[in-house]
Amino acid sequence: MAFSSDSMLQKIFAKSPAFDSNKRVFGKPVSISGGAISCNERNLKSKGKIAVKAAAEADVMGLKNHEVNLDLGFDVVAERELREKGFLGMRKTKLVCTIGPACCSLEDLERLAMRGMNVARLNMCHNTREWHRDVIRKIRKLNELKGFSVSVMIDTEGSLIHVVDHGVPSSLKAEEGSVWVFTAQKFEGSRPFTVQANYQAFSEGIMVGDELVIDGGMARFEVVEKMGNDLHCKCTDPGLFLPRAKLSFWRDGKLSYHGLPTLSPKDWADVDFGISEGVDFIAMSFVNDADSVKDLKNYLFAKTSKSIRVLAKIETLESLQKLEEIVEASDGIMVARGDLGVEVPLEQIPTVQEDITRLCRQMNKPVIIASQLLESMVEYPTPTRAEVSLSSITSNGMMAAAFLDMA
């Protein structure tokens, strides 16, 4: 059955009265279109926010083949294969783990590898390049000394409007009717009822009456006044601002587009860093068309003889419109459900995920299903029954990958 991105997006819009598929999204006509893992390693839990994500993948590359004979813990056959074949192993659902400060020691990484991590993901949004370099080198050392075949993926930050992380761990509560100032002016610490955005031109084109949505619906505001570049916004739906909460603006049920490039200057510097560290994958955030993927692939081709695979992250409506060409241009796809859920109504995520997976299968490209698979394990040592069921359905389905967060 042929895939139609038109039909997928039509389905989304049909069920979401806020959307009008005949209107324009991002200034363009919306022709639209339309593995699970358990991570019971309690020691890896962090006091702060740390992520461990797990994903599965069908493709492979450049893996080592070590003869090892260690004490193989939980499942001798599974682990032997993991060591010997890494990404090429028979287990169809592979695991990608996001490494943060709570699980970055050599011992933590070894435990993750022993329990099935195929790929270590480093989210370049966080921490310093020195920190990432240190983790990459530890993984290489582990592969070398212990015979694992863990690959390394860096994930670009991408151009995104979000709240500046002041380093304050707690979230802020916005009460209904309260008026907040959203500004790009830089200031240290926090100011009452003031939120700092990361992008200087964040309010360009925004008008009084537009809706500001925090993290895809965590809280909502109406723009009541624009003063210079600052926006005064009244809370219409109370909720929390988490550190680095994402900001999106809507008018008449349509998302306003800021025209930010897929790869920012910082992302290009991170790509160079990835090249110099010989990473295996680059996951590209906020891909909106095939050209950005091709540009990155051409750049990599010109800069390194190593085959670094480019995975396009599907997390915007625009990327859904051009899904087929993006899948064609990429070495694999990540369904980034966290950010996708900001633009696509949550109830549509399962269908979108399934459609993307089917298309990837048809086009013989690996697909990673990312985010919140076992989210309750951020706080608790065991997942909920619902999470286990959904993870199982996901990994037994057609997709090649699943993704787990542990914060």
Ligand SMILES: Nc1ncnc2c1ncn2[C@@H]1O[C@H](COP(=O)(O)OP(=O)(O)OP(=O)(O)O)[C@@H](O)[C@H]1O
């Ligand atoms: N290298 C790191 N250093 C410090 N904290 C990290 C690191 N990687 C992840 N984290 C923490 O774990 C949380 C989850 O990270 P994760 O990469 O899953 O997603 P994210 O930052 O919320 O967004 P996205 O996946 O959309 O880029 C982050 O918000 C951050 O607090």
Ligand SMILES: CC(=O)C(=O)O
């Ligand atoms: C992984 C990621 O970027 C997301 O789910 O948004």
